[in-house]
Amino acid sequence: MTRPSILALSARIAALCLPLPGARYHQEEPLAFRLASLDGGSDAWTREGLAETAVLLLHDLIPGTNYQFEAEGFEVLTFSTPPCAGLVDAADFGLLADIKLDDGNGALRNAEALARAVEAVPRGGTLVVPRGIWTAYPIALKGNMTLHLAEGAVLRAPSTRLGWPILPARDDMGRMLGSWEGLPAACFAAPVHAVNVDNLTIEGRGILDGSGAEGDWWTWPKETRGGARRPRGLHLVSSSDVTLLGFTIRNAPSWTIHPQGCERLRAAGLNILAPHDSPNTDGFNPESCRDVLIAGTRFSVGDDCIAVKAGKRGDKGEEDHLSETRGVQVRHCLMERGHGGLVIGSEMSGGVHDIAVEDCEMRGTDRGLRLKTRRGRGGLISNIAMRRVLLDGVQTALSANAHYHCDADGHADWVQSRARQPLGTGTPLIDGITVDHVEIRCLAHAAGVFLGLPEAPIRNVRISNLIIQSHDPQARPTPPIMADHVRPMLHEAILVEWAEIACDDPGLISNAAISLNSPHESYR
Structure with missing residues (x-):
């Protein structure tokens, strides 16, 4: 019998691969499964469901708990969720719900509130963005934490770029930080970004919305304005051991997910969406990265679904920013457009x-x-x-x-x-x-x-x-x-x-x- 494989695991979500013969993104026939918690004595529970896709995400797990998974045609799988060091609710830091997209002051207040919430997350803890529509200027995440987007949560960028932060082309050590089409270049910071972090997870059933159609981003695809290039939807720079699980990301101002100089990246069960006529809204572009897995992800975008890159030699032969990409696996994905x-x-x-x-x-x-x-x-x-x-x-x-x-x-x-x-x-x-x-x-x-x-x-x-x-x-x-x-x-x-x-x-x-x-x- 085939053994299910665990593609990625957090304190609250598990991504399993169920590779029946003939399964691509979808299973040829829905597969019945049973999940049981093995802890808690009389409080133990059982959940049943149907897996319609080859990559199955099990949501709403309990941290630090043992589980048993069963499905017809597969060996029984037992696994344990890791513990969570503490749960922080972003709403407790003064987030304002349902503000207008062009309310720059409200978006700035929300960005400041989210920054305080990120800082409050203990090492190994989780920041929850609760149900609701939250508009905020770009937020930077730190390492050794989980950002959990609850079901019904929409974390979106404002439509105005007045006061939007900018990533410089290089950091203080001369390494590429901001970039554009493979060259160092100042760029507006992504609505969610992380630079030089380890052990970061972004997960949940919620939505990251770059509001690309709401501002003017898509009207100047190849230009520089305000001294910077367009932002990505999610930008991960020089980071390692990053896990992306289950969320939807849509309407990015340019490339949707851009890991740059990262190692050991796992992405499973994502929905990556952009209108078919939106310029350069590639889905997932690992650049100068090593050991990347993209599994069970649905793409419908305005440019390439997945574009693997390794930087571009400059017109004058500049190459100090170049680094190889090696080891990218794409499995059981659906590219619809x-x-x-x-x-x-x-x-x-x-x-x-x-x-x-x-x-x-x-x-x-x-x-x-x-x-x-x-x-x-x-x-x-x-x-x-x-x-x-x-x-x-x-x-x-x-x-x-x-x-x-x-x-x-x-x-x-x-x-x-x-x-x-x-x-x-x-x-x-x-x-x-x-x-x-x-x-x-x-x-x-x-x-x-x-x-x-x-x-x-x-x-x-x-x-x-x-x-x-x-x-x-x-x-x-x-x-x-x-x-x-x-x-x-x-x-x-x-x-x-x-x-x-x-x-x-x-x-x-x-x-x-x-x-x-x-x-x-x-x-x-």
């Missing part, structure tokens, strides 16, 4: 390694697995895997693009030329992509497009058990990747230019060209 399901880059100059997306559902995303880089980035992308994933209504299932036309010079000839260029520190490398047991339904443009550099071809791509079930009859010919000189495509298979592909079904590899003008040489 977004530019890409699992994306690598384009900021990848520090190197991105050992990334896996497994047992997920991607529905209506523009692309499924997407790698994007360009000359000038440098860095290596290696060991990327997609396994047991359903792509339904995805326009281009797989893509690796080394001519991505980002930045002001993205359309310059030296970036877009298909002629061989000299190798150097700015030459990006892609080595190692595995795709296995992927099902494509309602395909629009192409099953795969792999466009490498002639001086640095994409290497070691292995595709097996790829099935194209159906095509989108309403689709129209469209260039499938964001590079110049790429022809429109419709219902095509796997196209290759300057890439080394091994496929167990040679019939999936097309002889058609990607570029409008075929390259001078061929490499496959």
Whole structure:
């Protein structure tokens, strides 16, 4: 029998993985379960329910208590919740409920009240934001604490940015603090943020709302105003052992969750939401991070669902801020809408390694697995895997693009030329992509497009058990990747230019060209 695994555990919530055969985000059939407390003698209790998803969150647990979990087809699991050193109610510190979004004075009073509440939490304790609508300027969390968003709680940012705090580009030791698209840059602080903390948990059934649509954030996506770039929804900087459990985060001013320089991060059972036309509202962007797990999370956003990054080399070769990302696992997630399901880059100059997306559902995303880089980035992308994933209504299932036309010079000839260029520190490398047991339904443009550099071809791509079930009859010919000189495509298979592909079904590899003008040489 299969043993359930504990993905994350706090004093009041447990995230379990129940990987029945065929389960992706959803179980194929609802699974009956039983949870029993083993402490308290006659006060012990039993709870029964149905698990409709592969990742199940058990809420409302009691700290320091032993439990037994049972589900048909699984071994019995016993576990113990950790203790809580003390419970602090944020309402006891003078929070004002239901103030107007543009009430800057009220939002400042609430931010000050929350700061006092955070300070009052004992080491290993919990701060509860109770049911209600609470509007506050950005709050900074500390380590060795839990922020618990109660069911019915909405912690939201104000619509005004007058007096909004700013994170500088670097801290006192010269390390990157504020950032924008992979470079040090002053940015407005996220509504909830933490810098250089350990052992932090953010959890609950409540909501973090960035109020992106309520202010002017979405009207200046690439600008600097007031000396800073737009804030994230949740920004975690240089922190370790962070757990995110169960909450909904929506309407971020820019990237929704941005872990930057973090280690040992666990996220399970989240809902990450933004309108489809909101600019750069990526769902979850781990940058220069190690050991990250994203599981059982639902995405519906205005840009990439998950974008794995590692900083960007500056125009003058600046690289002291760069650090690799290594070890990101994405399991049993649902990507309902977004530019890409699992994306690598384009900021990848520090190197991105050992990334896996497994047992997920991607529905209506523009692309499924997407790698994007360009000359000038440098860095290596290696060991990327997609396994047991359903792509339904995805326009281009797989893509690796080394001519991505980002930045002001993205359309310059030296970036877009298909002629061989000299190798150097700015030459990006892609080595190692595995795709296995992927099902494509309602395909629009192409099953795969792999466009490498002639001086640095994409290497070691292995595709097996790829099935194209159906095509989108309403689709129209469209260039499938964001590079110049790429022809429109419709219902095509796997196209290759300057890439080394091994496929167990040679019939999936097309002889058609990607570029409008075929390259001078061929490499496959």
